[in-house]
Amino acid sequence: MAVLTASITLSDGRTLPAGSRGAIVLVYENGAAYEVEFSKPFRAVVTLEADQLKEAEPA
Template sequence: MRHFTWNPQKRSTHTGTHEPSEELTRVALSKPVETEDGVLPAGSMGTVVGVYRCGAAYEVEFAKPFHTVATVMPDAIRHTRA
């Protein structure tokens, strides 16, 4: 898996469409995401705690399977119901 480091000076090359998320939105991962603390599996649920460049990336806090905060690209999350 590729480790993603967010660089706010670099322009996003994301050209697909996604449903924008706001802070405190509940989301689930649509694919695994590698973090400094380990790999979060697809389906892990978290809360958006930061939005970068109008939705180019999101800072998401996860409690399970372990507590971590990860920068996640929009194609890796989907909205969930609380």
């Protein structure tokens, strides 16, 4: 699990706020980027660079 370090605006105009939690579903180039699936505040799968995420603390 990972947490967004800053808000990001998707190409469709929706914004995932900083602190959104998502599941890492794919790792690119030894951790340079990640594909992350979010379910809240809405469902989205987003490719993010490593510096846009931090490890989520256990729920």
